[in-house]
Amino acid sequence: MSQHSHPPSTSSWHRSVDERLCLIADGLSDYDDTPRNSLPTKDSTPLGQKLPGLGPLLRDYLDPDVTVKSTDFHKRLLRVFRESEYDSAYEKCLERLNADERDRVEKFVADDKPLEEVSDGFDMSVSLGVREHLQDLTGVSGFQVSSSGVQAVQFPAATGANGTESVHLEARSFTPVDVDGLTGDDTLDALHKNGLLHNFIRKLKDMFSGHKKESNVIVYENVPFKNWGMVVDYIPHYTCIPSSVAGVQHIVRFARDHDMSVRCAGFRHSWAPIFGRQGQITISLLSLAEATRIPNFTAMSKALPEWLFRKTELQTLEVVSGTPRVKGNVLVRIGASATNEQLRRWCIENNKYSYPLNVIMVEMTVGGTNAPICHGAGRRHQTLSDLVRKVEYVDCNGKLQAVDDPRLLRAAAGCFGLMGVVTHLTLEFEPMSYALMKPEKIPVLRAVPPPDDMAMDKIPPALRLPNWAPEQRAADIKRFEELATNGFYSEWFWFPYSDLCWVNCWDVTADPSGTEDYPSNAQTFFMFISQFTMNVLQNAKILNELVEKLHMDEAAVTLISKAAMFTLPAWDEPVKTYLPDALHFQRGIQNVRVLDVEVEIPLQPSETDPSKPDYAVVRRAWWDAILTCYAHSSKGCPQRMPLEMRIMGDSDIVMAPQKGNKLGTCAIEVLTLEAAKNFWVPYAEEVVGKWLSYCDRGGKKINTRPHWAKQWDGINVDGKPWVEKMKGEDYRLEKEEFKELLAEIGRKHGWSLKDLKRRFSNDFFDAFYFDNI
Numbered sequence: 001m002s003q004h005s006h007p008p009s010t011s012s013w014h015r016s017v018d019e020r021l022c023l024i025a026d027g028l029s030d031y032d033d034t035p036r037n038s039l040p041t042k043d044s045t046p047l048g049q050k051l052p053g054l055g056p057l058l059r060d061y062l063d064p065d066v067t068v069k070s071t072d073f074h075k076r077l078l079r080v081f082r083e084s085e086y087d088s089a090y091e092k093c094l095e096r097l098n099a100d101e102r103d104r105v106e107k108f109v110a111d112d113k114p115l116e117e118v119s120d121g122f123d124m125s126v127s128l129g130v131r132e133h134l135q136d137l138t139g140v141s142g143f144q145v146s147s148s149g150v151q152a153v154q155f156p157a158a159t160g161a162n163g164t165e166s167v168h169l170e171a172r173s174f175t176p177v178d179v180d181g182l183t184g185d186d187t188l189d190a191l192h193k194n195g196l197l198h199n200f201i202r203k204l205k206d207m208f209s210g211h212k213k214e215s216n217v218i219v220y221e222n223v224p225f226k227n228w229g230m231v232v233d234y235i236p237h238y239t240c241i242p243s244s245v246a247g248v249q250h251i252v253r254f255a256r257d258h259d260m261s262v263r264c265a266g267f268r269h270s271w272a273p274i275f276g277r278q279g280q281i282t283i284s285l286l287s288l289a290e291a292t293r294i295p296n297f298t299a300m301s302k303a304l305p306e307w308l309f310r311k312t313e314l315q316t317l318e319v320v321s322g323t324p325r326v327k328g329n330v331l332v333r334i335g336a337s338a339t340n341e342q343l344r345r346w347c348i349e350n351n352k353y354s355y356p357l358n359v360i361m362v363e364m365t366v367g368g369t370n371a372p373i374c375h376g377a378g379r380r381h382q383t384l385s386d387l388v389r390k391v392e393y394v395d396c397n398g399k400l401q402a403v404d405d406p407r408l409l410r411a412a413a414g415c416f417g418l419m420g421v422v423t424h425l426t427l428e429f430e431p432m433s434y435a436l437m438k439p440e441k442i443p444v445l446r447a448v449p450p451p452d453d454m455a456m457d458k459i460p461p462a463l464r465l466p467n468w469a470p471e472q473r474a475a476d477i478k479r480f481e482e483l484a485t486n487g488f489y490s491e492w493f494w495f496p497y498s499d500l501c502w503v504n505c506w507d508v509t510a511d512p513s514g515t516e517d518y519p520s521n522a523q524t525f526f527m528f529i530s531q532f533t534m535n536v537l538q539n540a541k542i543l544n545e546l547v548e549k550l551h552m553d554e555a556a557v558t559l560i561s562k563a564a565m566f567t568l569p570a571w572d573e574p575v576k577t578y579l580p581d582a583l584h585f586q587r588g589i590q591n592v593r594v595l596d597v598e599v600e601i602p603l604q605p606s607e608t609d610p611s612k613p614d615y616a617v618v619r620r621a622w623w624d625a626i627l628t629c630y631a632h633s634s635k636g637c638p639q640r641m642p643l644e645m646r647i648m649g650d651s652d653i654v655m656a657p658q659k660g661n662k663l664g665t666c667a668i669e670v671l672t673l674e675a676a677k678n679f680w681v682p683y684a685e686e687v688v689g690k691w692l693s694y695c696d697r698g699g700k701k702i703n704t705r706p707h708w709a710k711q712w713d714g715i716n717v718d719g720k721p722w723v724e725k726m727k728g729e730d731y732r733l734e735k736e737e738f739k740e741l742l743a744e745i746g747r748k749h750g751w752s753l754k755d756l757k758r759r760f761s762n763d764f765f766d767a768f769y770f771d772n773i
Contacts, residue, residue, distance in 0.1 A: 012497040012554040012633050013460045020497075020558045021058050027550045028055035047549055050086040050542055053079055070566040071115050071526060074533050077563060078109045087542035093535045104525070105532060119525030124588050145204040146216035151176055153218060197221050200238060200254060207250040215244030215313065217251060225282060229271035229595060229711065230674065236282040243312040245400060245423050248283065252421060253398035255281055255759060263762055264417055266337070266365030271596060271711035273764040274372060274416055283421060285314060285337040285367055312337065314423060317346045319353070322389070324428050329353075331389055333426045336367030344580040351512075353429040354579045357381040357648075363590045367422050372709035373414040373656045376583060377646035378489045379613075379664040385653045388413035390426035395419070396759035401749045411741035414653040416708070418760050418769070419742060433508040434515050435489070435582030436574040440503045441565070444626070446476045447501035448492055448645075451620045460630055463499065481615050484647040489582070492622070493568070494643045495561035496629050497554050502568045508579060518577035524587050530567035531591040534560065538592075538640070538675040557637045560673075564642070594641050595677060597684045597715065598669030598707040599691050600657040603647075607697070613663040617694050617702065618647070621668050624690040628683075629670075638679035641671035654738045655731065657705035669710065685716055692717060705730045713764070727768055735769055 012020060028048040048055055057076045060066045068076075081090035094102055104122060107113040142153040197219075204217060218241040226233045237260070242248045255262045263276035264283045276282040311317075314337035322331040330353050334343065341362040347354045357376030359369055375383040390404040391412045401420070403412040412419055444463045456464065483490050483505040493502040519527065537543070543556040552558075601621055603613035622645060629639045645668045651658040658665045670687050672680050694702045706712040706722065715722045727735070739753060746752050757770040 011552075012462060012558070013630055014462055016462045017497065017499050017558060017562060018062060019462075020552065020554065021562065022062055023550060023552065024546065024555055024558070025055050025058035025062065027546070028058075045086070047545055050084060050545070051080050052083050071529075073566050074526075074529055074563060075109055075112070077559070078105075078529075078533055078536060081536050081540055081542075082109055084542060087540050089536045089540040089542075093532060093539065097532075101528070105529070108529065115522050115526060119522040122521055122525045122528075124524060124528055142218050142220045143201050144216050144218045145201060145208060147208045147211035149176060150201060150205050196237075203254055203257075204250055207253065208246075211246060215242075215246050217242045217247040225265070225268075225275065227265075227268040227270055227275060228590065228593065229269075230593065231271050231595075231711065231714070232273055232275055234276065234278045236276050237279045238281045239284060240281060241284045241286075243314065245313055245394065248314075248394045248421050248423060249398045249400065251281065251283060252394050252396065252759070256396060256398060259758065261759055261761065262421065263760065264336075264367065264371075264421055266368035267339075267363050267590070269361065269364055269368065269590065270372060270709040271713075272372065272709055273713050273762070274708070275762065277762050285365055286339075311335070311342075314338075315342065316424060317342065320426060322426070324389075326428070326430075329428050329430050331426050332429050333390075333424055334366050335424055336365060336370075336422050338366045340364050340366070340369070340584065344584055347429075347432065347580045348578050351432055351578075354432045355384075355387065355427065355583075356430050356579070357387075358384065358580070358583045360584055360586055361590055362584050362587060366425060370413070370425055371415070371417050371422070372707075373651070373653055374707075374709060375646075375648055375658070375667060376489070377491045377648055377667075378487060379485060379647050379649050380488070382649045383414070383651045383653060383656055383658060384427075385414035385656065386651055387427040387429075388425050389428050390424075391419075391422055392424040392426075393420040393422045395749055396751050396755040399749070403745055408741055408745055410652055410654050411738050412745060414655055415738075415742065416655075416765065418756055418765060419745065420756075420760060431510070432512075433510055433579050434512055434576050435506050435508050435579050436576055437504075437506050437518065437582050437585070438571055438574040439569055441500045441568070441570045442503050444494060444499060444501050446472075447494075447503050448480055448619055448622045449473055449477045450623045451616055454620075454623060458627065460627075462497075480619075484615060484618070485613060487647075490647045492645045494622075494626065495564050495641070496557050496637065496639050496643075497633065498561050498565055500565065502565065502570075504585070506574070506582065509576070514576050516575055516577050518575060518581050518585070519587060527567065527587050528591070530563065531588050533563050534592045534673070537563065538673040553635075553637055554633050557640050560640060592641075593674045594671045595674065595680050595684075596669055596671045596710050597688060597712070598667060598710040599688065599704050600661070600707060601666040601668065601691065601694070601704045602661040602702055603664040603666060604696055604702070605663060618645075618666045618668075620694065621645075621666060621691055625668070625670055625687055628687050628690065632679075632683055632686075636676070636679040638672060638676050638683035639670055640673045640676050644669050644671070654734050654741065655708070657707060657730075659734065660703070667707070669707070681714060684711070688715060688717060688722070703730060723764075723768070739769060 015023070028051060053076060057073070057080070061068045061073065078090065081087055094105060097105065104118050108115065108118045144151045144153050201219060204219070220239040222235055222237065223239045224233065224235050240251050242251060252262055261277050261280040262283060264285050265275055266286045268275070314335040316333055316335040317338055318333050320331050320333045324331055332353065339362065340358060343355070343366060344362060357378065359374050359376065369384055370388065373383050373385045388409060390402060391409065392400065392402045395401050403409060443465060445459070445465050445468060450459060487505045488507045489505060491504040493504070537556065537560050547553055547555045601617060604617055606612045606614040622643070625643045629643070632638055645666060648658065648665050648667055650661040650665060653659060668691070670684065692704050694704065696702055705726065712722045712726070717725050742756065743753055753770065753773050757766060757773050761770055
């Protein structure tokens with residue numbers, strides 16, 4: 001490993017986590033130590049005083065006679081930055097929270113209140129990213145158009161005690177507007193002067209005229225759009241929030257009449273260029289104002305919060321008649337605006353049926369997870385789009401249409417919003433089952449053993465096990481392959497430079513006895529605290545001084561990884577919980593903004609039995625990523641969040657990256673914190689280059705493809721944009737089949753591919769699918 005240039009005394013290549021923590025503690029222990037001349041500090045204050053309490057915390061953790069609980073580790077770690085007079089990360093992160101969250105964090109950290117007391121009644125609100133989006137509405141006038149007329153809507157700004165501005169949602173005002181006579185108060189100056197906006201509002205009002213059922217559309221003009229990953233931004237001319245199918249139809253008809261394009265967005269949790277166009281129309285399928293107005297967003301209480309009883313037509317959740325493909329299953333009709341959190345609660349409240357797979361995050365709309373073909377884990381499971389049995393959508397003429405032909409659903413159920421605005425999806429659910437969760441923390445070598453041809457001298461000494469006998473290695477390989485092949489859910493996490501992997505593999509039972517809610521209120525709050533800790537650590541500039549003083553690039557990442565691993569549970573006995581709770585085991589992860597690159601690697605056939613998967617390529621992909629992470633430990637540590645891997649099935653959806661993987665798929669990804677974005681792309685390209693280099697036994701390149709919702713735009717492969725490979729090789733045949741199926745649907749419903757390009761495409765999709773149209 002000649003790429004490693006760290007001094008042996010501090011390098012993560014040679015030193016375990018605890019050894020590095022010991023070095024950090026030693027470096028902070030001498031309060032009279034004056035920083036070296038090379039240290040870029042403004043004064044001679046000892047670093048131990050700038051990070052008060054960090055040294056004692058680490059020494060207590062390392063002392064075998066002292067027990068430091070995970071909650072105490074986070075509490076004391078946060079207290080270091082709260083009490084530091086040389087770093088403001090804690091204060092700035094605290095300012096981003098709402099009043100209730102700030103109060104609870106301060107009670108936990110400063111007042112030393114126990115977790116159980118501080119978490120009592122805690123309801124995790126919407127993510128920080130959504131709140132930032134709401135700031136764009138501060139002081140901006142919108143207009144609510146309905147069958148009752150037009151009202152000007154304002155969300156006045158409120159200044160908090162700390163001087164920060166926030167959206168004062170409870171004080172929003174509604175002012176009646178006569179758009180024909182342009183009468184109203186002074187807030188209508190913009191409407192008077194803006195003929196285009198006035199025309200849009202007036203035509204929507206005319207479209208709603210005569211509606212018996214109350215529905216509305218809220219319209220904003222020129223509100224900046226940014227996706228969650230902060231890699232896509234533009235300014236749509238109109239941002240529309242409809243509450244009904246009729247509202248969606250009116251928006252699309254206006255777009256048709258004025259030759260504008262329409263794209264949808266929910267929580268915007270994607271890194272890909274799949275959103276709207278500059279100067280066109282964005283439909284928000286998430287009523288941000290309503291979702292934030294009531295705080296009970298991810299609370300664990302089974303009692304449904306009041307706002308869920310006021311669901312719009314686009315948040316429907318209901319069992320419907322029909323014939324499922326599997327006997328005993330049911331069909332559930334779901335509004336595209338319904339969130340995973342609403343769906344989770346609905347399943348647990350009814351305790352009859354559940355989705356068998358989903359993404360981890362609850363803060364996503366069902367439409368948003370379906371459109372880019374998202375997935376869960378477990379080799380028996382396909383993608384979320386494979387569960388779809390019917391798609392209801394508003395077409396480019398503003399007509400409500402439906403697709404339920406299984407052959408056509410192979411395109412319609414994973415169409416990226418190109419077919420139209422999806423309003424409802426009917427999914428096939430299974431009878432409720434109960435997960436037997438038993439997460440483990442296992443030495444890295446044993447969790448996913450390296451490939452057989454990888455010599456031990458290629459493995460970091462920090463990860464080697466002196467007594468790892470061949471018999472134990474064989475047993476570990478067998479166990480890994482058993483979990484990957486047969487587990488209902490199979491997932492592995494490795495945080496950078498950690499000695500241990502977090503293994504989250506489990507099965508289910510139909511027996512409900514002894515079922516527990518997971519996570520509990522206290523566990524949910526601790527997850528919130530851990531995410532707050534991640535944000536403090538990634539924004540704490542004082543840690544740069546720690547890195548320089550110790551000549552240890554990995555110092556800050558070591559603290560981040562240790563804090564993260566401390567948060568994740570490991571149990572001696574299984575915990576039985578509802579399947580949806582196990583699928584969404586980690587709450588609030590959207591509060592830590594990351595960059596994320598994921599690929600789907602086809603599992604290869606076993607040489608002895610081609611009907612069974614061989615995991616040699618999987619183990620190589622895992623270890624190639626780990627070794628690349630170590631190789632960059634002296635180059636700014638670009639990977640600062642975990643390497644994650646899930647084993648899943650194939651897919652019947654035409655544009656799914658798992659399509660054709662009959663033996664299953666290895667979904668593997670690397671993540672980093674936003675603070676490392678300047679180092680990220682070259683590093684991600686190196687990891688992806690290794691993952692795309694694998695060949696089958698015949699020497700042919702394996703068809704490894706990226707997750708559509710993750711980061712592939714702006715990434716080069718073999719010196720060329722990755723998207724060129726996706727278009728010219730990975731999906732060369734599939735994109736033609738996809739268009740043929742869409743065209744067949746269009747012939748039935750009265751539209752053409754040219755119509756789709758004009759109405760529902762964007763710059764990326766124009767180039768990828770419609771370049772010859």
